[in-house]
Amino acid sequence: MEYVTLANGIAMPVLGYGVYQIPPEETEACVAEAIRIGYRSFDTAQAYRNEAEVGAAIRSSGIPRTEFFITSKVWISDYGYDACRASVLKTLEVMGLEYIDLMLLHQPFGDIYGAWRALEDLYNEGKIRAIGVSNFYPDRLVDLCAFNRIRPMVNQVELHPLFQQTAALETMRKYGVTPEAWAPLGEAKKELLTDPILTAIGAKYKKTAAQIALRWNIDRGVVVLPKSVHTERMEENFNILDFKLSEGEMASLEALDQEKSLFLSHTDPATVEMFVSTLKPAPAEEAPAAEEVPAAEEPTAEE
Ligand SMILES: NC(=O)c1ccc[n+]([C@@H]2O[C@H](COP(=O)([O-])OP(=O)(O)OC[C@H]3O[C@@H](n4cnc5c(N)ncnc54)[C@H](OP(=O)(O)O)[C@@H]3O)[C@@H](O)[C@H]2O)c1
Numbered sequence: 001m002e003y004v005t006l007a008n009g010i011a012m013p014v015l016g017y018g019v020y021q022i023p024p025e026e027t028e029a030c031v032a033e034a035i036r037i038g039y040r041s042f043d044t045a046q047a048y049r050n051e052a053e054v055g056a057a058i059r060s061s062g063i064p065r066t067e068f069f070i071t072s073k074v075w076i077s078d079y080g081y082d083a084c085r086a087s088v089l090k091t092l093e094v095m096g097l098e099y100i101d102l103m104l105l106h107q108p109f110g111d112i113y114g115a116w117r118a119l120e121d122l123y124n125e126g127k128i129r130a131i132g133v134s135n136f137y138p139d140r141l142v143d144l145c146a147f148n149r150i151r152p153m154v155n156q157v158e159l160h161p162l163f164q165q166t167a168a169l170e171t172m173r174k175y176g177v178t179p180e181a182w183a184p185l186g187e188a189k190k191e192l193l194t195d196p197i198l199t200a201i202g203a204k205y206k207k208t209a210a211q212i213a214l215r216w217n218i219d220r221g222v223v224v225l226p227k228s229v230h231t232e233r234m235e236e237n238f239n240i241l242d243f244k245l246s247e248g249e250m251a252s253l254e255a256l257d258q259e260k261s262l263f264l265s266h267t268d269p270a271t272v273e274m275f276v277s278t279l280k281p282a283p284a285e286e287a288p289a290a291e292e293v294p295a296a297e298e299p300t301a302e303e
Pocket residue numbers: 017018019020021043044106134135156157181182183184185186187188193210211225226227228229230233234236237
């Protein structure tokens with residue numbers, strides 16, 4: 001395995017296995033199969049509802065806990081200091097683990113400051129080995145870095161050859177934040193896995209377009225987390241550690257950048273509203289309108 005060193009000095013595998021959209025009843029078997037193939041880094045989230053099954057596979061593997069790198073993420077319904085702290089402790093309980101290697105704030109919305117301070121404290125208490133964020137675009141990331149004691153060590157965002165986010169990576173590097181790719185295969189949507197440039201480079205190394213897409217991210221310093229429920233694809237995605245792309249090949253992939261998410265824009269107000277709509281009514285909506293506040297409660301001139 002190859003590793004990157006996070007800002008706090010801990011080593012993280014450059015290649016992990018993601019479990020988004022794997023049903024809970026299939027997750028333990030998938031993770032066990034991935035462990036058999038050689039994966040040691042696993043990426044789950046409170047919102048995926050399969051943390052327990054990931055933890056069960058890790059515990060029953062017979063492999064020392066220290067050989068694994070386990071990531072989970074706090075969902076926005078548990079932002080704010082107290083709720084975030086309680087949710088991380090719950091994740092540890094549900095997964096049956098003494099510590100988490102990396103805990104991320106899943107989305108940049110809501111009381112991220114309170115949640116971040118809870119992660120800082122849990123990090124200082126040794127319950128989390130590294131803390132980070134996900135889907136924080138440059139302005140949100142710089143803001144968080146500027147006004148907190150600890151900077152995020154990782155930012156997990158959508159990164160694949162069709163959405164390369166070169167400027168966002170520069171901001172992450174400036175602040176010592178390791179970039180991590182979600183949907184490194186673009187969720188096999190669109191033309192990514194049949195792209196002629198990826199396929200031609202793959203022919204040279206006897207690799208598939210998917211393997212070239214993964215290696216390309218690693219070769220620009222990005223951690224990848226491909227997901228598959230199929231053994232042969234898990235093996236294919238793991239078998240990328242025996243070659244590197246040349247500078248010319250890396251440059252030729254720049255032409256694939258469509259500079260647009262395949263899924264959603266986190267800077268679009270409609271996206272924020274979509275996430276907010278999944279929560280309970282916001283406190284502002286529950287507060288009485290100004291004209292409903294009794295006059296007696298208005299401050300008088302003498303006060
Ligand atoms: N932080 C976030 O907001 C966020 C968002 C999305 C994802 N993530 C994380 O990132 C991980 C990866 O992203 P993702 O699961 O969305 O997408 P992905 O890994 O880019 O793509 C997964 C899709 O590609 C297929 N596939 C996998 N390997 C393949 C191969 N070698 N050839 C052809 N098809 C292949 C899979 O199908 P089969 O399973 O049928 O093989 C699945 O449909 C997630 O599991 C999750 O841990 C995080």
